[in-house]
Amino acid sequence: xxxxxxxxxxxxxxxxxxxxxxxxxxxxxxxxxxxxxxxxxxxxxxxxxxxxxxxxxxxxxxxxxxxxxxxxxxxxxxxxxxxxxxxxxxxxxxxxxxxxxxxxxxxxxxxxxxxxxxxxxxxxxxxxxxxxxxxxxxxxxxxxxxxxxxxxxxxxxxxxxxxxxxxxxxxxxxxxxxxxxxxxxxxxxxxxxxxxxxxxxxxxxxxxxxxxxxxxxxxxxxxxxxxxxxxxxxxx
Amino acid sequence: xxxxxxxxxxxxxxxxxxxxxxxxxxxxxxxxxxxxxxxxxxxxxxxxxxxxxxxxxxxxxxxxxxxxxxxxxxxxxxxxxxxxxxxxxxxxxxxxxxxxxxxxxxxxxxxxxxxxxxxxxxxxxxxxxxxxxxxxxxxxx
Numbered sequence: 087x088x089x090x091x092x093x094x095x096x097x098x099x100x101x102x103x104x105x106x107x108x109x110x111x112x113x114x115x116x117x118x119x120x121x122x123x124x125x126x127x128x129x130x131x132x133x134x135x136x137x138x139x140x141x142x143x144x145x146x147x148x149x150x151x152x153x154x155x156x157x158x159x160x161x162x163x164x165x166x167x168x169x170x171x172x173x174x175x176x177x178x179x180x181x182x183x184x185x186x187x188x189x190x191x192x193x194x195x196x197x198x199x200x201x202x203x204x205x206x207x208x209x210x211x212x213x214x215x216x217x218x219x220x221x222x223x224x225x226x227x228x229x230x231x232x233x234x235x236x237x238x239x240x241x242x243x244x245x246x247x248x249x250x251x252x253x254x255x256x257x258x259x260x261x262x263x264x265x266x267x268x269x270x271x272x273x274x275x276x277x278x279x280x281x282x283x284x285x286x287x288x289x290x291x292x293x294x295x296x297x298x299x300x301x302x303x304x305x306x307x308x309x310x311x312x313x314x315x316x317x318x319x320x321x322x
Numbered sequence: 323x324x325x326x327x328x329x330x331x332x333x334x335x336x337x338x339x340x341x342x343x344x345x346x347x348x349x350x351x352x353x354x355x356x357x358x359x360x361x362x363x364x365x366x367x368x369x370x371x372x373x374x375x376x377x378x379x380x381x382x383x384x385x386x387x388x389x390x391x392x393x394x395x396x397x398x399x400x401x402x403x404x405x406x407x408x409x410x411x412x413x414x415x416x417x418x419x420x421x422x423x424x425x426x427x428x429x430x431x432x433x434x435x436x437x438x439x440x441x442x443x444x445x446x447x448x449x450x451x452x453x454x455x456x457x458x459x460x461x462x463x
Contacts, residue, residue: 105403105406105407106403108406109402109403109406112406127402128402128403128405128406128409129409131403131406131409132406132409132410132412132413133413135406135407135410136410136413136414139410146410146411146414149407149410150407150410150411153407156404156407157404157407157408159397159400159404160369160401160404160405161349161352161368161369161372162345162348162349162352162369162393162397163348163397163398163400163401163404164352164367164369164370164372164373164401165348165351165352165355165369165372165373165376166348166390166393166394166397166398167373167394167398168351168373168374168376168377168380168394169376169380169386169390169391169394169395169398170394170398171373171377172377172380172381172386173386175381181449183448184445184448184449184450187444187447187448188441188444188445188448188449191440191444192437192440192441192444195436195437195440196433196434196437196441199429199432199433199434199436199437200429200430200433200434200437201429202433203425203428203429203432203433204422204425204426204428204429207424207425207428207429208425209422209425209426209429210422213419213422213425213426217426217429217430217433220430220433220434221434221437224401224405224408225369225401225404225405226367226370228367228405228408229366229367229368229369229370230367232367233365233366233367237415237418237419238408238411239408239409239410239411239412239414239415240412240415240419240426242405242408242409242411242412243409243412244426244430246409247430248430248434251430251431251434251435252434252438255434255435255438255439256438256442259438259439259442260442263442263443263446265442265446267446267449269445269449270442270445270446270449271442273441273445274438274441274442274445277441278434278437278438278441281401281402307370307373307374310366310367310370311366314365314366315365317365318365
């Protein structure tokens with residue numbers, strides 16, 4: 087019995103199957119709950135995966151080594167993001183001026199505010215590096231964190247919280263500042279709240295959704311280019 | 323395509339290799355990205371470089387092949403599932419970052435509030451007014 091358990095644990099198939107099962111169950115629960123914006127489906131799936139690891143007495147380090155057989159797909163899936171960006175080229179050309187004026191400072195400040203606040207509160211470099219790409223869509227921020235030396239797990243946790251907080255802040259501030267333009271709201275959701283912001287933007291309408299996708303893609307690319315460079319210059 | 327006989331079961335797509343061809347293109351661009359990053363010692367990830375190279379290729383060729391479109395439509399919806407194993411790790415680093423959680427939460431909450439505020443302010447300042455004369459909802463431009 088123990089030998090069987092051990093042999094199951096030493097195959098990537100179990101890790102991959104657990105991941106797929108937890109993800110599918112997590113998404114089904116997310117649907118059942120009425121797609122709550124405060125609790126992304128991925129988070130439910132991650133909790134279920136952690137519970138599965140505990141039940142199977144599978145070490146998390148072993149799990150992550152084995153599941154690499156599946157997450158290998160993250161590379162080509164990230165490259166594939168060039169396609170939606172290419173399809174949005176019309177919007178980018180039509181609005182190059184406001185995009186050029188807004189996107190670099192917005193993406194830069196999204197990283198800077200978080201790093202500055204954490205630094206003032208005495209956080210070590212590894213925490214700062216994990217917080218810096220908090221507004222960048224996960225496939226790109228994983229690449230960034232590997233470049234600047236943060237913790238992928240801490241970064242992904244912060245990323246999910248940032249996405250949820252962005253949807254709350256945009257709703258609140260839109261009311262306070264009396265902003266109703268779906269282009270502005272969508273862009274703010276995408277720039278700050280990555281994929282979670284996009285989901286919220288599509289609830290506001292297709293225009294907001296398109297601008298959120300645009301904001302997310304451009305923020306990701308801009309941040310992936312400037313953050314490792316800034317880190318190198320600061321000597322962190 | 324007439325797919326009769328025992329082989330039909332093995333090739334349910336009737337020999338349509340569009341997805342595989344697109345997948346190979348994506349892998350090719352990722353490898354090309356790796357090559358460029360390593361050769362020039364660039365501080366970006368291999369996949370990110372592959373993304374930019376594919377984007378440049380699409381812009382230069384002014385066209386998207388069916389295979390690349392098919393493969394990207396198949397892979398992009400999987401992104402959430404592919405990052406989930408990384409998210410699982412956060413439950414196991416709680417002790418590792420004990421003592422820094424106040425800084426992390428403050429940075430996330432206050433930082434996100436400030437950055438949303440800044441983005442909204444910048445966009446309102448620089449975005450041209452919506453063209454009320456035309457059909458505003460149909461095209462965001």
